[in-house]
Amino acid sequence: MLDTMSLGRSSWSSSPEPTAHIRRPACSPEDVMVEARRRGNHPAHDPLVANARRRWILILLSVTFFIAVNDSTIVYTALPAIGADLAMTESLRWVVVAYLLASGTLLLLGGRAADRFGQRRTFHLGVGLFGAMSLLCGLAVSGGVLIMARALQGTGAALMVPAALSILMTTFPEGPSRNRALGIWGSLAGIGATTGLLLGGPITQTLGWRAIFLINVPVGLAALALGPRLLPPDRERSGRSGTLNLPAAVTAALALLLLTSAIVEADRASGARTVGLLAATALLMSLFLRIERHAADPLVPPRLFRSRALVAGNLIILAAGISVDGLLYTFTIVAQQVLGRSASWFGLAMTVMTVTSFLGVGVGQHLVSRLGARPVAAVGFALIGAGSLVIRYASSDAELPALLAGLALFGPGLGACFVAGQIAALSGVAPEDAGLASGLEETTFAIGNALGVAVTSTLILAAPSLHTGTRTALTSTAGIAGLGVLAALCHPGARVGAPRP
Template structure:
């Protein structure tokens, strides 16, 4: 980034933030809005009951497996260029999703959407790091970005229900297209281009990292659906081998995909752990509350989405308060208390009852969870990106977004596995509402325990000094 851009065009930084966040919000919405439409999609396209989950899984595996490579491509080929191309791919894939005539076409289009999002997200974040230097303005920008990640997940449930009921499931995907076209048109006008890296791209490292992440996510989904089996163990073994190979390649490479030196920063490691665990808690809770509201309380998709708007509002408040507190007190306090709020919310919600109501069983927990989610994501995002050298901004962004994607994917799979395991163990046939509620409560207790681990990680790894949020520590 040139000094001239930073000094002469400072007011445009906030327009850059708006453009990048528009595209990012589309990607986050797509990760959850499909949940509400799955039953209708299954009927319209003729999905087998066991196959319809691949509409979600295909997207999650593609984005989770390719985010690291997407971040490095942005460093090597130009951030504005790759961001613009990725938004175009996402728009085209969204059109293909909406017009899909068969299950196979929809799943392939969802993979393409995930590929576009896997480049778009880290490229967009690294653009923000390029135009916002370390300090309060970057904290504010990353706070908005991080808040969109948490709030977008719940807004997606509401939007998915509304569009499915009022216009049809295809409009979940069609609605992305005009937004993406606006972003593509504005990119050349507002976004600065970065200097391309002269180092060669670490192709072996990229392949090993992608293989490790994809195999690990496939293993998780297989275990969730079918339990532990020889095939699941083969997937886990393959993921372990690929991960070990990735570390060996990175240590020996002259231009690694992920420089191991970047992990010398406790702040970066702590921030990413907070993001991963918060992601697990968020999607784990979304799965649990979705099942409880729709299968136990009998909410429609639209009514459920409206109920989840409660959490969206408090998550925005958590983002705003968290960003201000990070600048004044540092990440440690905000991240720790954000995780404590997530833990408290999960424990409050674990008291679910079969004949419950929105006010008695869900309201307090959703309010507290939203506030904790906003605060935890803001603190984690800022910590994970503070002090990173400009030439490593793409990979740092890729790490943070990979952590979020893997965390949310793990959360959905973990919660589903616990619910199914507990409910079916207590039942001789199809689980009753009471048995399902017991499984949901067990999942929430596990999520609360993980949030407690996240609070401990934040307290131990994140620095307390306020100066840590406003000075650059070059990792070189």
């Protein structure tokens, strides 16, 4: 079915003549419709149209996911210019944190909104908000306006990403075709993050820091124009009012907000503040469970957590999120402050991890369909741990080949873990819970990202020297990989994503 992944191919002949074996690319959805009618088929029932439409839907959803991920990293290299232009000092970190907190804590709400109000409707709302706030970020005249716009931009991403992923799940049938689509989706996380690290500096130096936000605007407009033409209409849900359990949604979002704040600020805040944030988080989570227990239409149906595959998949995703952001933060310190390399060198070195992670995603999704998520994730975490330890010891002697070898081990391990965890977390989910499962998986990964930065930064700052601190942080990343192996072993072990009889 996924000849649709071969983006330059089509499966029809241009004429009944002997030259009909020469294939030409489908340049647009309109070309596909014309060809279907020429063959005497109604476009709605033509297999060619169905395959081509899936291809274009995947392209559209992937581009929007790309800009959401790209925006989480591209801002790092522009922070000095932003601080100088808007006179921001202590508040500068909130340009990054506001986006992280909003996008991470509201993903669960975004996933449920896609289920309750419609996947396409929620996707368009998220894209519109993300694009509008990108424009406001680019036009911001003060630090306060920029931080507010970044928080709302993250809110748009929280609506857009789980809605897009749930559309992907309902567009591609469960099995190898969906696994391949999820493999492409998963690889874009690495592409978007690395592209942000690589392009942020040149864009800021040539066009100014505002351009890193303004480039999202035309992409958002294009997505809003193509969405109604490509995406399937939202299904009417009989017997459902379309309402959302807002008390539970707000309580869960606030609990995740406080938890993420405690994690992100753990290395800077006082012990009493951190304990207070964690206590407030526990109180809100208790309130959330109470609300859910008495709700006629709970935000998170308890039946979801009866699936060992879903629980194990989210644990795998959590450990992968901690590992990757822990390594990113630590390797930044190693490259620029311990070894004295430039930010551009850091970005180029990280492409080694990104390129090899594509290999891990591609091979991983292939093996999960045949062997199951458990062995793929376990081997992936073993590679993550080995790569972390190689970098730890290589950083002592500034051995460039060994550092790159460590990244080359870490990358495929990360790709394999991510795609195995994602497939496990989303397999066997009922269509009406697709958005919720997507939101849970994305929220888990976002919390893992924040926890990875918090843990490694705390260890680095607590050490007597940066050299000692980074070595300790890399050891902790290897330890997290060991816990990830245990999470993989919690998976029931059956093959996931196989077609159902």
